[in-house]
Amino acid sequence: MSSSSVADSGVGTVTGGPGEQKPIVCSEECLLRAGNTNCGGCGMSVGLTMLGRALAEAGETCSLVIPACCGIVTAGGFPTTAYNVPVVASTFASSPAFATGVASVRDINDESGQVICWAGDGGTYDIGLATLSAAAERNENLIYICYDNEIYGNTGGQRSSATPPGARTTTTPGGKSEGKKDIMGMMAAHGVPYAATLSIAHPEDFARKLATALSMDGLRFFLMHSPCPTGWKSEPQDSVALVRLAVASGLFPLYEVWDGIRYELNAEPDWTDPGEYFRRQRRFPPGQIDTDATLRECRRRFERLRSRSRESRGATV
DSSP states (O other), rough: HHHHHHHHEEEEEEOOSSTEEEEEEEOOOBBBBTTHHHHHTTTHHHHHHHHHHHHHHHHHHHEEESSSSSSHHTOOOOOOOSSSSSEEETTTTTTHHHHHHHHHHHHHTHHHHHEEEESSSSIIIIITTTHHHHHHHHHHHHHEEEEOOSSSSGOOOOOOSSSSSSSOOOOOOOOSOOOOOHHHHHHTTTOOOEEEOOOOOOOOHHHHHHHHHOOSSOOOEEEOOOOHHHTTTTOOGGHHHHHHHHHHHHHSSEEETTTTTTTEEEOOOOOTTHHHHHHOOOOOOOOSHEOOOOOOEHHHHHHHHHHHHEEEEEHHH
């Protein structure tokens, strides 16, 4: 039985004797079942749970297209699956291309349900950027969600272009020297109908944005800050608190962009000292991060977003 057919049935399976499969009844409708392979405190797990709730609230179903990343390992070993929806495993660089085909078949057959790419930062910022750009340029009718854990988490914790400056990875043991790529700016430049950042520490904002995307057509892009206790060298119980600190300090601004033109800020930072965020992650060498300079950069970036928001409001009056 394929992973998708198991997911369609609403149950997982275990193998009993030769040729025998015993059903494991799922106790409730959920996108991500218990017993998955994710680490404790994984931000992706929280995000999948919140995505499942948003789909249920909207009365929607989905098919997931997942490239090589932690998200595809989540399913576990064949013939069981931790996902309760059909899943297509794509090549690392091609989840938007795979999803384009799945969405096209859906639309040709006038079928219901969302097609959602669920990809890490390696398959979004780096290896998958060409196919993501192509899908955005064509305005394909799908949702793309990048769970950004800022490393290649599934292959040993190497740096990606989403890794923040100063962070130690297996390929930057002394700390990364380059800044983080502005993937939201790139998607806005493509003029996609909707792009937004997501915080697992702000569930109401998360749910509202998913509801907005589910009410639209075209390519909708989300960037979700996704703590990885294994790669970040943080405590699993701190994951939600870390995202909350990132939003409060301005490290991870919450905002939306419509058609690459209209910007809307969703949370005003209180400019909390980002030092606590860095101290809770052993990937940042003690004393190496200039928190004052970081806070100044966060303010500068947020003011730029605020300026775009004001300009876009003026343009639509």
